Amino acid sequence: MLLSILLQAAAGAGLAKLGAGIGAGLAAIGAGIGIGRIGGSAMEGIARQPESASDIRMNLIIASALIDAVSLFTVVVCGFIL
Amino acid sequence: MKELRNKQLLIFTLVMLLAGWGVWWMMNSVFHVESFMGYPFIPVLFYLSGLVLVYVLFRVDKTNPRKLVNVYMLLKLIKMLVFGTTALIYLFAFKVNTKTFIVVFAFYYMLYLLFETYTFYSVEKQIKKQKA
Numbered sequence: 758m759l760l761s762i763l764l765q766a767a768a769g770a771g772l773a774k775l776g777a778g779i780g781a782g783l784a785a786i787g788a789g790i791g792i793g794r795i796g797g798s799a800m801e802g803i804a805r806q807p808e809s810a811s812d813i814r815m816n817l818i819i820a821s822a823l824i825d826a827v828s829l830f831t832v833v834v835c836g837f838i839l
Numbered sequence: 840m841k842e843l844r845n846k847q848l849l850i851f852t853l854v855m856l857l858a859g860w861g862v863w864w865m866m867n868s869v870f871h872v873e874s875f876m877g878y879p880f881i882p883v884l885f886y887l888s889g890l891v892l893v894y895v896l897f898r899v900d901k902t903n904p905r906k907l908v909n910v911y912m913l914l915k916l917i918k919m920l921v922f923g924t925t926a927l928i929y930l931f932a933f934k935v936n937t938k939t940f941i942v943v944f945a946f947y948y949m950l951y952l953l954f955e956t957y958t959f960y961s962v963e964k965q966i967k968k969q970k971a
Contacts, residue, residue: 796912811967815856818959829945836941
């Protein structure tokens, strides 16, 4: 009973939209941190071991593509809530 | 490298043609959703971005490993900026059905992401082959 009242109040106050906005923001922050760390670590790795640059680049590309896909997925879910 | 570039371009053109027609057909015939205004603009934008990606990637000096990483990251940044800005402008300018637009745009984005990763992978493989 109390839960349903709370849910109704939340729906009336537009908390779902607030949640979607916060979710999208968190996804963007997470993706930004992830890609930044990947890029930084890759540059460091290449500077330390230039002979393994090719392998590092390949892993960099795959990891950043994964982060990209996950963040897009999250943003789409948040877009549907709005 | 030139053959690989031409192969990539051919694959991308075919995939985008198929996707452009396929999504439009699915919206109209399968899901019975009204295809929104300016829909052809989305596949064209992604196709042009793919062309830029391929031409830039195959023109860059591949002997410098640091430069190659910089180019990868720069291309990713430009892609996000261009697509993010376009999606926002599109939503505000055309006042389209938001949910349909998000699904279609996300589909093309995923397709582009797949192509981009495959292109980077092919280039890396080719560089390794040339070194060996």
